[in-house]
Amino acid sequence: MPSEWVVSAIFISLWIVAFQWRRWRLRLEASELPEAARDRLGPAPYFTPPPRDRLTPELVQFARFHRKSRLPGLILLFLYLTVFVLSFQTGQ
Numbered sequence: 001m002p003s004e005w006v007v008s009a010i011f012i013s014l015w016i017v018a019f020q021w022r023r024w025r026l027r028l029e030a031s032e033l034p035e036a037a038r039d040r041l042g043p044a045p046y047f048t049p050p051p052r053d054r055l056t057p058e059l060v061q062f063a064r065f066h067r068k069s070r071l072p073g074l075i076l077l078f079l080y081l082t083v084f085v086l087s088f089q090t091g092q
Helices: 002-031 035-039 057-068 071-089
Strands: none
Touching (some): 002 057, 002 071, 035 057
16 A cells, blocks of 8 residues: 555656756747737746747747647656556556
């Protein structure tokens, strides 16, 4: 039982770190954009880019980074869910 709590605490800590890293990098990337492009983004801290059909050339690279930066958090979430489900299937 305590090992499950340790594993959960580790995954949650890693997910929080990944989430904060993403917010920090999005803020950094948004600050490097020109003012006109920055005004087209959503509000902080998510800085959501406009839909693909309304992307300007400056925002194409930012939109690509915005999509790819979700990957570490999603990988950790799916890995945690896999470990969680497997722990119940093995009866531990």
